Amino acid sequence: MIIGTLGPKGTYSEKAVRQWDDKADLKFYDDIFDTVDALLRKEVDCSIVPIENSLEGSITLTLDLLMEHQLKITGEVVVRIKNCLLSKGNLEDIKIIMSHPQPLSQCRKYIKNNFKGVEIRSDLSTSHAAKLASGSKEIAAIASEESARMYGLNILDENIQDVKENFTRFIVIGKNSPSPTGNDKTSIIVYLEKNRPGALYEILGEFTSKNIDLTKIESRPTKKVLGDYVFYIDIKGHIEDKTIKETLLKIKSKVGMLKILGSYPAAK
Incomplete structure (x- = not known):
């Protein structure tokens, strides 16, 4: 594969x-x-x-x-995720810190408290930042322990994200839909089309009435007009489960769009 x-x-x-x-x-x-x-x-x-x-x-x-x-x-x-500060040089040599935008945000307080005046640069990935850091003692990368070994960098500090549980x-x-395992998740996208009072509550009520557990719900702009959203929803269960299938059919009749992204084994 x-x-x-x-x-x-x-x-x-x-x-x-x-x-x-x-x-x-x-x-x-x-x-x-x-x-x-x-x-x-x-x-x-x-x-x-x-x-x-x-x-x-x-x-x-x-x-x-x-x-x-x-x-x-x-x-x-x-x-x-265990973010580490990696460099060829020492702490006092660092003039630039590089990483992907996500780790930079995850380590915001650490950077602010320890590296005032140091230039912060976003990069395409943590490992690419580490690769660039291997060429200069003045550049540090926020990346993994694996990147340190791969690019010959020193681990100057470890587990530097602002919240340790990360x-x-x-x-x-x-391409292929997995069969039910008994511990599955189904992801869908819902577009209400008409933003009438109680529309989202009505949809969520369908899940509640069938005791279907929602593990995530999040809105994203449709990028058509201001205030127009689609909703990303993760639910416990597989699309082949009778209760899930019947509930999604009910919801489909009440919304402008229902897109089923897939059913798959939930991560342990």
């Missing part, structure tokens, strides 16, 4: 792939858009991309791509 993910080597995305399938062949891409596009172009069998972080919330680009394209979620992986959820986007 060939899996597309964010590169270069050493990213948390690669770690997610290894947790999912440690025998797969990997193809690395510069960003989430290219990683998903590789699947659409059939360069890979599936792609694994981040969708939300426990500190910073959802990855909006991933949500938007799920809305824009006919993509199917076939699995999920949760990776514990997890990122990745989704597997593929």
Whole structure:
């Protein structure tokens, strides 16, 4: 199996792939858009991309791509994030700190308290930042321990995120729908079309009446007009479960659009 993910080597995305399938062949891409596009172009069998972080919330680009394209979620992986400060030099040498925007946000307080006056630069990935840091003692990267080993960097400080319990959820986007396992999740997108009073409450009431557990609900702009939203909803259960299937049929008749993104085993 060939899996597309964010590169270069050493990213948390690669770690997610290894947790999912440690025998797969990997193809690395510069960003989430290219990683998903590789699947659409059939360069890979599936792609694994981040969708939300426990500190910073959802990855909006991933949500938007799920809305824009006919993509199917076939699995999920949760990776514990331990951000480290990596460099060729010492703390006093650092003039630039680089990383992906997510880790920079996750380490906001740490950077502010310890590196006043240091230039902060966003990069495409944590491992790419580490690769650049390997070329200069004045550059530090916020990345993983794996990146330190891969690019020959010193770990100057570890677990530097502002909240120690830090997890990122990745989704597997593929082709084949997994069979029910008894511990599944179904992801959908709902567009109400007419924003009448109580419309969302009415939809959520359908889940409540059937004792269906919602694990996530989030709104995103439709990008058509101000105040127009779609809702991303994760529910416990599989689309083949009778209760889930019947409830979604009821909801479909009451909304402007119901898009089923997939049913898949929930991450442990």
